[in-house]
Amino acid sequence: DIQMTQSPSSLSASVGDRVTITCRASQSVSKYLNWYQQKSGQAPELLIYAASSLQSGVPSRFSGSGFGTGFTLTISSLRPEDFATYYCQQNSIPPYTFGQGTKVEIK
Amino acid sequence: QVQLVQSGAEVKKPGASVKVSCKASGYTFTSYDINWVRQVSGQGLEWMGGMNPNGDSTGYAQRLQGRVTMTRNTSITTAYMELTSLRSEDTAVYYCTRGFRSDYWGQGTLVTVSS
Numbered sequence: 001d002i003q004m005t006q007s008p009s010s011l012s013a014s015v016g017d018r019v020t021i022t023c024r025a026s027q028s029v030s031k032y033l034n035w036y037q038q039k040s041g042q043a044p045e046l047l048i049y050a051a052s053s054l055q056s057g058v059p060s061r062f063s064g065s066g067f068g069t070g071f072t073l074t075i076s077s078l079r080p081e082d083f084a085t086y087y088c089q090q091n092s093i094p095p096y097t098f099g100q101g102t103k104v105e106i107k
Numbered sequence: 108q109v110q111l112v113q114s115g116a117e118v119k120k121p122g123a124s125v126k127v128s129c130k131a132s133g134y135t136f137t138s139y140d141i142n143w144v145r146q147v148s149g150q151g152l153e154w155m156g157g158m159n160p161n162g163d164s165t166g167y168a169q170r171l172q173g174r175v176t177m178t179r180n181t182s183i184t185t186a187y188m189e190l191t192s193l194r195s196e197d198t199a200v201y202y203c204t205r206g207f208r209s210d211y212w213g214q215g216t217l218v219t220v221s222s
Contacts, residue, residue, distance in 0.1 A: 001169075024128060034208055036152075043202055044152065045211040081181075087152055091207060095168040098152040 002026050002090055006099035012107040019075040021102045023088035028068045032092035035064055035073045038101075039084045047086075048073065078104070111203050111213035118219045124191040127216045136184040143188045144217040145175060145199040146215075155201075158186065161188070193220045194219030196211040 003026035013019050023033065031051045036044035045056045048064035051071055061076040075082055083106055088099040113197065114128040142157035142189060156167035162179045171190070179186040186203055199219045205211040 036209070038152075043215055044209075045212070046208055047208045049208040049210070055208075058171075089152070089154070089209075094154075094166045096154040098154065101151045 001095055002029060002093055002097050004088055004090055004097050004099040006086075006088060006102050008102060009100065010103040010105060012105050013078050014107045015078055015080055017078045017107075019078055019082075019104060021073045021086055021088075021104075023071045023073070023099050025069045025071075025090055029090040029092035031067055032090055033064075033066065033071045034089045034091060035062075036089065037084045038083075038087065044087065054068075075104075080106075085099045109205065109211045111205060113201075113203060113213040113216045116217040118221065119193050120201055121193060121195065121220055121222055123193050123220075124189060125193060126187055126189040127201050127203075127218070129186040129188075129213050131184045131186065131205070134205075137177075137181055141177070141179060141186040142204045142206075142209060143175075144202045144204060144209070144212075146202070147196075147199045153199075155188070158163050188213070190218075195216075195220050 007022045033051045034084045035048040038044040047058050047062050052064045063074050085101045085103045087101050110132045112130045117125050121185045139158050143155040145153050158165045158177045165177050174191050200215040200217050202215050203213040
């Protein structure tokens, strides 16, 4: 199975900060990398697909980049509603494994 | 609008089976995969498997092979996930998701396995 490793596991940030989360795959997943946001008690929501494509309706302050084994999710200016847990997932080779999550907390 | 509405919470004893349903609406059901993902309380997401749009091909996570079966009934646009030989570690929220990107998710179904 492909292992997905996110860093950091958690971070504290302030409203307005630029936040970057990294996801590394144990082998190449090409561009097949998605990012999800999950708020407490809710189902995850798709933010980014195919590494860098913004899902319809998602604010443009979210962006994704990367290819192969290294990927990043960037929030350009953190808003109060962005405090949540973020997961990457590869959908290149089954099983479509997730990272362990990154919890973004209020500083 | 696209919706995936799942069946309600279940409480099962160890060794029993559970079947969770996922009613799809607002899109052409036979045009998208349905995947299943689970989440143990306070932990991360685990991809369980998926079924192709035609419903004639499924792929399951190896650790669940032999215990999980995914099916669909296109006439009522509903997908199902059945998990057998339940163990306490199967206690989790189970989600269905739409398509290769999992662009829509059901609301989740809590399955509790307890004696």
